[in-house]
Amino acid sequence: MSSGLKVKESAWCKKETEEMESVISFAEIMSEELAEQLEEENASSLDPSIAQYGLSPNELAQCKSDLELARKLQEEFDREYEMSLKSAETKEIRTKIEFGFERYHPSYDSDYDLEEELSEDDEDLREVAIDFLYSRPKDEFPSSGYMRDGSGHLITKHDKEIAERRNSEKVMHLPIDIPTGDVVGEKLSNRVYNKLRNYCKTDQRRNARVKDKDEKATNELSMDKVTRLIIYRFITTGLFDVIGNVIATGKESIVLRAIAHGDGVRLFEEKHCALKVFKMALSEFKNRSEYVQDDYRFKNPRRVLRIWAEKEMVRAGVKCPKPIRLRKHIMIMTFIGSNGIAARKLKDIEWIDQEIIYDTFLQVKEAMIKMFSDCNLVHGDLSEFNILYHENDVYIIDVSQAMDISHPRALFFLLRDINNVLEFFGKLGTKNLPSATELFNEITGLNMDPEKNLVVQVEHFEKDNRNVQLRCDKANPADMELRLYNAEVAETHNDLAEPYN
Template identity: 40%
Template sequence: MEAPVLVSNTSSQPMPDSKPSPWGMPAVTVEPVSFAEVMSEQLACSLHQDEENQMEKSMSHTLEDLEVWDQTEGSTDCSNDLILAHLLQMEYDREHDVCLVRQEQKFNGSSKVSVSFNNYRRLPREMLFDSDEDDDEEIGAQHWDMFEKAEKSSPAIGRSGFTRHGGEITTKHDPIICSHRNACRVMEFPPGFLTGDGGSFDMKLSNHVYNKLKVHSYAEQRRAARLHDKKEKSTAEHSLDPKTRLILYKLVNQEVLEGVNGCISVGKEASVFHAWGGKPADQIVPGECAIKAFKTTLSEFKNRDKYIRDDYRFRERFNKQNPRKVIHMWAEKEMHNLTRIRKAGLPCPEVVALKKHVLVMTFIGSDQKPAPKLKEAKLSLEQFNQAYSQTVEVVKRLYKDCHLVHADLSEYNLLWHNSQVWVIDVSQAVEPNHPRALEFLLRDCTNISTFFKKQGVGDVMGPKELFTLVSGLQLPGEGAELLSEIQNYERDEEILAHGCSDKSDYFEILFSKVQTQNT
């Protein structure tokens, strides 16, 4: 039985409807080949010989390209298309080989076992780099080889700690061996520790110098790690750590804000930024907004638990062991206080959004210019009189209508805008049933009286008179005596609130609470 014959469908004659090739390539005629010839060993040998001939031909073309490059380098003649094609192809090959070199450096790094991509390069190495770069690399390699060769030429010392060579005993503490080994090891120190390449001299490092460099290198690593950690997690500078920036990005993506501008003010516990309001679908946002970002360094909140620990609204959620949650609660507390003050009709910023420790409010001012604080406002005596009467009214209505004590009311937390006093910074405000609310109220009254007396305002009430007007309590004494009476009054109210008959029972309850917290 005859072997089957494989016949190609390709015809030697072009199709009548087909157009000739635009490149003028003639049609290739494929001769029919039998299956026996395909399986023959002679055909395999001939194909292998053809591949070798093709490789030799490609190498000859590469040499021709090099000759063309040498002849045309530096010339401006671009009339020959063949030369241009060669030059363009060589540029492509050069870019390909440069990428291979970068990949090779990335895989190898500082490892002693290296990976080479030389088999995949398209150009010789002398065409990939300039001669100056090659000289520098060769010099550096020579220096490194000199250190490495000096280390390898040293006699190997085993676990015994010494070796015999030529009748002499060499220990592991030999200064020459240690100096060569240290010179080679110092090259492996972390990046950023500049050691050089030897400078064409036989560098030797004693153990004392090498240990000093090693300790310094480790210290620099730890210092860099601390600085990186502080930079990523703290917000001492303008409160904009990566988490705060991410919150602002989300507010912009949700169209709550259109853009964030510069910093308005920097305080001890927060920073305020100006922003343009967006146009979300579910709420109305003013054109100008103020962003209050509380600092997450936690240093300013260590002694502020007294404002939130005894507040019944946050008492169950308060945990001093997790200070970051305290900051979130601090921002939430300011939001609730501002909402309560706004409902009472007092002038204060309106809350737009709250995201963790970032509070977005309406901007008090116009055209990106914030309203001045009473401390910085340049007012006439008549305007100061007007501001004093408004401030007294604010303190009274905060206590009676809003059931709040500001606890930090001063000329720094009152703004003057459109001939009106505006209240800000109410995160520390507490309710009148707070154990220290009356102490905070007396402090607010003292700050107000002291400031407006300095401004020359007439008929300014004293701290005790203003305290009595706001709280309605008639307590004896002045100054420290009045403060002592207020503390005694608050302690008596606390005793009555716990249902105790006398102070001894109350102190027993406090002692049991302390023991419970300690356990």
């Protein structure tokens, strides 16, 4: 019965020829070797185009994530880029290739332009805000000077609150160097504002104060407005054409070099002269009072400098710059030197020959004797700084502070001059120099004891044996000047003041 029929397969029956699936145990599932085998099978199933980037299946197996794979690829790209740069350098040897981090930075040019525009807009807004802040409406009062507020109270223009607000506005208009700070919106009492205003006025007066204003101080190396105007008049009259360099500066004056160019008609060759400008503000002359105090000629301070300038005109054979023209406190003198180069002072000369040194000392001694005996003057500041040496001749300069022998301390200044001269020539090793007492006696004609202290003897002489005639001359200076002038005119038969008038 069953031979002719096809028997259906049972769900529980299996063909003998059917392959049976291998049974895997739990231990095999947890095996690391089996896991690696499965990973290799998965890697072999990837796209074979990845191999062109130089990544082997082993390296791909090590990539646990997409991030690591991307890093590997990026490293290969960077390596290829650097190799291309190196090849370009080898091809073009002269070409210098530099690369850095600029390509990784964004461009900031547009940001700079934007910041400038924003800063300009901020400045404009700030100016508008400041103008609005300081342009607050002011309290206006009628001509009567009072008004009533909303509640009916009477308010005057002297109201305390209004005055305090007004004071804060006034403070903002004080000079900028007064550190008031920002007081906008603040209230200042009248007492505080008055103190600030008085301090401001005092500070301005202190800064604008001019020293020696009674004597019309000359600032900027004696070149004030009046001095420049006088020099300009000298130039227009043709005395000289150009003001050159500064020859010397002192505590009482400054000496400039003036040049008159040769024009072939009036003057055939270039001529040089010295322009001496007396300082009207003698702030550098600290011991000025020692020279002018008790001197009968220094009565009017407006005449002090003119008298000092006129002193240099009264010489009796003493070699010194010759005065050419005098106007107020400016004097034109002859130029001591050659080819526009001023003669050197004794301190600037390198002395070698002892005979020349001793001859120079004799000339200085002769000049001191003539100044005392013939001119009735004591230099007062004679030293190697105020003696010029030109063509083997000695010239005395800076006689402007010289004093008359009637001065109570004239002999003390003479003694100081003697010590300065002897000290200078003593440093040069000059032989046969006289002592201070011997030179003092030779100049003055007195008879001081060389064995005693010369300073003490001079003090006693000034106190006990001062010439009575000199005291009378000090009491009556005009009579003395007239007597000396008449005596000099009688000897020369000429008016001595005519060349300078």
